[in-house]
Amino acid sequence: xxxxxxxxxxxxxxxxxxxxxxxxxxxxxxxxxxxxxxxxxxxxxxxxxxxxxxxxxxxxxxxxxxxxxxx
Numbered sequence: 069x070x071x072x073x074x075x076x077x078x079x080x081x082x083x084x085x086x087x088x089x090x091x092x093x094x095x096x097x098x099x100x101x102x103x104x105x106x107x108x109x110x111x112x113x114x115x116x117x118x119x120x121x122x123x124x125x126x127x128x129x130x131x132x133x134x135x136x137x138x139x
Contacts, residue, residue, distance in 0.1 A: 071105055
């Protein structure tokens with residue numbers, strides 16, 4: 069469920085965008101913000117699963133030995 073829009077937060081989000089931002093850039097930022105807020109809400113309500121449980125469910129390794137961005 070989407071949270072009520074706080075106009076002050078919307079203005080801050082827009083102000084952080086570069087002057088050459090596109091509508092697509094704005095929509096992406098809104099999507100990310102909403103996804104984070106939903107994740108926090110789910111976590112606070114106890115609607116989470118253990119990472120190991122999800123990895124086992126989908127047949128993924130328990131541990132990834134490489135780091136992102138390393139050569």
